Amino acid sequence: MVRQDTWCIKQDGETVKWPKNFKLWEFLKSDVAARKGIDNTPDDHSIVENLKHTAWILQELRNEISRFKNKDTPMTVSSGFRCKKLNQAIKGAKNSDHMKGLAADVKVIGVKPADFYKFIKERPYLHDRISKVILEFDSWVHISIAEESTKTQFLIAKKVRKWGRLVTVYESDT
Numbered sequence: 001m002v003r004q005d006t007w008c009i010k011q012d013g014e015t016v017k018w019p020k021n022f023k024l025w026e027f028l029k030s031d032v033a034a035r036k037g038i039d040n041t042p043d044d045h046s047i048v049e050n051l052k053h054t055a056w057i058l059q060e061l062r063n064e065i066s067r068f069k070n071k072d073t074p075m076t077v078s079s080g081f082r083c084k085k086l087n088q089a090i091k092g093a094k095n096s097d098h099m100k101g102l103a104a105d106v107k108v109i110g111v112k113p114a115d116f117y118k119f120i121k122e123r124p125y126l127h128d129r130i131s132k133v134i135l136e137f138d139s140w141v142h143i144s145i146a147e148e149s150t151k152t153q154f155l156i157a158k159k160v161r162k163w164g165r166l167v168t169v170y171e172s173d174t
């Protein structure tokens with residue numbers, strides 16, 4: 001596991017802070033990687049920069065829902081970065097934003113995933129740097145981050161049975 005502080009130093013030597021409530025390790029940890037002996041350390045500094053960018057957007061969402069609920073409302077990252085091997089192991093999409101460090105699957109403590117999804121959807125002022133919000137199987141919310149201003153896609157992922165197999169379908173919800 002890489003040390004947070006060594007990865008916080010920019011190439012030009014300037015120290016870049018992570019937001020208050022998110023740490024790099026939260027975006028790298030993975031039960032599947034641990035179980036399969038996969039080293040899920042980013043091999044490129046730009047991925048760490050992207051993760052930090054993602055963390056700042058999540059911090060904004062966390063602040064906003066805390067303000068709304070009038071109490072500190074933590075958010076957990078169940079999946080952040082995925083190296084190629086890990087992405088294959090979990091059968092992720094071939095060009096998944098998780099592989100670039102520009103996505104996170106999150107849960108908010110004490111808030112149903114469907115309600116958190118709706119919370120984001122109803123607040124366009126939060127959408128600026130978010131390219132995709134997916135309510136996945138009613139269990140967590142996937143958030144993809146854009147490097148520039150973008151239109152946000154809202155999707156609902158479900159498992160449906162097709163020819164006797166369970167497949168994932170994404171319904172547009174915009």
Ligand SMILES: [Zn+2]
Binds near residue numbers: 098104105
């Ligand atoms: Zn995801």
